[in-house]
Amino acid sequence: MTEAARFVIEHIGFLDPKGEPLQDLPSDLDLDALVECYRAMVRLRRFDAKAVALQRTGRLGTYAVSLGQEAIPIGVASAMRAEDVLVPSYRDSGALAWRGVGLHELLLYWGGDERGSDFAQSRQDFPFSIPVASHCLHAVGVSYAIKLRREPKVAVCMIGDGATSNGAFYEAINCAGVLNVPVVFVISNNQWAISVPRSAQTAAETLAQKAIAAGMPGVQVDGNDLIAVRQATSEAIERARNGGGPSLIEALTYRLSDHTTADDASRYRAADMVEAAQAEEPMTRLRAFLTASGHWDNKMEQDLVEAIDREVDEAVERYLAVPVESATAMFDHLHAKLPLALKNQREAAASETSGDHSDG
Amino acid sequence: MADTTLIGAVNLALARAMEEDERVLVLGEDVGVNGGVFRATEGLHQRFGADRVIDTPLAELAIGGVAVGMAAAGLRPVAEIQFMGFIYPTIDQMLSHASRLRNRTRGRLTCPMVLRAPFGGGIHAPEHHSESTEALFAQIPGLRVVVPSTPKRAYGLLLAAIRDPDPVVFLEPKRLYRAFKQMVKDDGKALELDRCFVLREGHDLTMVTWGAMTQETLEAADKLHQEGVSAEVIDVATLKPLDMPTILASVEKTGRCVIVHEAARICGVGAEIAASLASDGLLSLLAPIQRVTGYDTVMPLPRLEACYLPSVDRILAAARQVMDFS
Secondary structure: OOOOOOOOOOEEOOEOOOOOEOOOOOOOOOHHHHHHHHHHHHHHHHHHHHHHHHHHOOOOOOOOOOOOOOHHHHHHHHOOOOOOEEEOEOOOHHHHHHOOOOHHHHHHHHOOOHHHHOOOOOOOOOOOEOOOOOOHHHHHHHHHHHHHOOOOOOEEEEEEOHHHHOHHHHHHHHHHHHHOOOEEEEEEEOOEEOOEEHHHOOOOOOOOOHHHHOOOOEEEEEOOOHHHHHHHHHHHHHHHHOOOOOEEEEEEOOOOOOOOOOOOHHHOOOHHHHHHHHOOOHHHHHHHHHHHOOOOOHHHHHHHHHHHHHHHHHHHHHHHOOOOOOOOHHHHOOOOOOOHHHHHHHHHHHHHHHHHHHHO | OEEEOHHHHHHHHHHHHHHHOOOEEEEEOOOOOOOOOOOOOOOHHHHHOOOOEEEOOOOHHHHHHHHHHHHHOOOEEEEEOOOHHHOHHHHHHHHHHHOOHHHHOOOOOOOOOEEEEEEOOOOOOOOOOOOOOHHHHHOOOOOEEEOOOOHHHHHHHHHHHHHOOOOEEEEEEHHHOOOOOEEEOOOOOOOOOOOOEEEEOOOOEEEEEOOOHHHHHHHHHHHHHHOOOOEEEEEOOEEEOOOHHHHHHHHHHHOOEEEEEEEEOOOOHHHHHHHHHHHHOHHHOOOOOEEEEEOOOOOOOHHHHHHHOOOHHHHHHHHHHHHHOO
16 A cells, blocks of 8 residues: 555644743744734724624614624734735624725624625625535635636635535535635634534544545634634734735634523533634633733723724714615616516515505 | 527527626536537537536536526626536526525526526437426516527517516427427517517417427328418417417407417416416407327327327317317
């Protein structure tokens, strides 16, 4: 017997849960950039809390928070350039927000209005994908277009651990590998696909090793370590930008929240599991690290929280002030031009709506 | 201008579209070096290169989904599914993404893609190669479903589909791929989508059909003519959105309607046409609408497929039933 191939999956982590370095930090570590990331993580956590409060009081639809996972959307988005293309899943509000999508736009979408996905900034980014893994293929198509046009851009696709069980994920990484396109897949492995634990999702030791079958580099990082997420994503993105092809990153984290506001995780997991994970969450360690290095203090924290709460309140006001669209909007954006066959239905919807108005 | 088969016309339209717009590319299984199993993409790989004529892995969901991403990123992908029997994984992409991307981003991102596939029976193909399941796509809001029935219409409608700013499912009746030739002028002129074509004018009876069934329907119309019955034959061509005004105007003139399609009857596109005629043209009708369709059974393997497909005799029987109604 001869050996046909051999593979190793590396795990990258720089900070322990207390914020102490586990190894030499990257030589090009930009502490100011880390401060910006920390600010964005605080912003995401407080925005999420407000979104849940709005949902609980009937002013927002179902919403998926990032509690405990903030280092991943922020670490990934902060490693991208503005001209790169983000193809997010439904839990990646934080990544879109980093890229300039307004908090009021995010609320508008989760509040049930398509206009929330008509981003004013980052207009090439995809809207949230609700069906898991299906958007992995879009990222391959986008990156193919990038490659064909010889643009120095990269597509970044974010998914959860559950999505790696889906056929679309496998077809996407396989196509990305064989087409050698500039795309980076990031798995936020938060250990839970609603109620199904990671152990019931796959018998593989890591999700990162799925990259091997697709012929691309795969790496596992501590997803609660912002430095590790940024480092791995930057490497993968720059490799892709320089023609080195696709990569897969598995970022290990833990979903401290329910799956969404429509879920009750206490039905399927014990509180002590969550408590153990709480000790490893990403914000504490980054704040400790930045404080120890003299880049953060309590006053800055207090000022930041006040500024964010003002910003979030303004976003909520702006969102709640958006009038409901006319019923005809569902027709007006379906095709570039309204087909004649839909004209009667559009008129019916318009007249029914105007009738409602006169009643009310 | 040259005598061209339907598959030749598809090839001409693809080449023309790729020539005039560098955003247009084709992708699918065996479409590159091999030129496609039916030869739809013959010569394109040599002419336009492997970057624009892409041999994909054997993964239909990927073909659909990658095309969605390409289209959203500004390309004009024409994706080929080798046979309609393998198209079903793409329904997730067409329904969940392609058809709704414009709407869900309020026009910020769009999906100008074409999903091509050969469909229908009658060529003694293996299992899963002969179904007509166009109604599955016709039910999806935001999609166009287009079926050509001659080389000229294949050329003009495919060009229109590729140039359309929204997703189009383009289903090619493979029984007609090489059934006959027509003079097709490769002039880059598209035909209008969302319009029926009146293939033959008549005043006693309207026969509504599409795809390969236009052949049997026209033959039936010829026989009816010999019996003194003047049948109007309409090729629906765009199944979604439906050009009901043309069909209604014809039925208002003739008072009788027979709908012919290969697909199974229940919830077929013929049911929608019949329902629209019943609600908007009832007072013009002199006889109940008849449908001549595939049965609501699994499409049989080749030895029985002729029993499944609507025959000229079945169409004639329905026409006579409609004519004899009093």
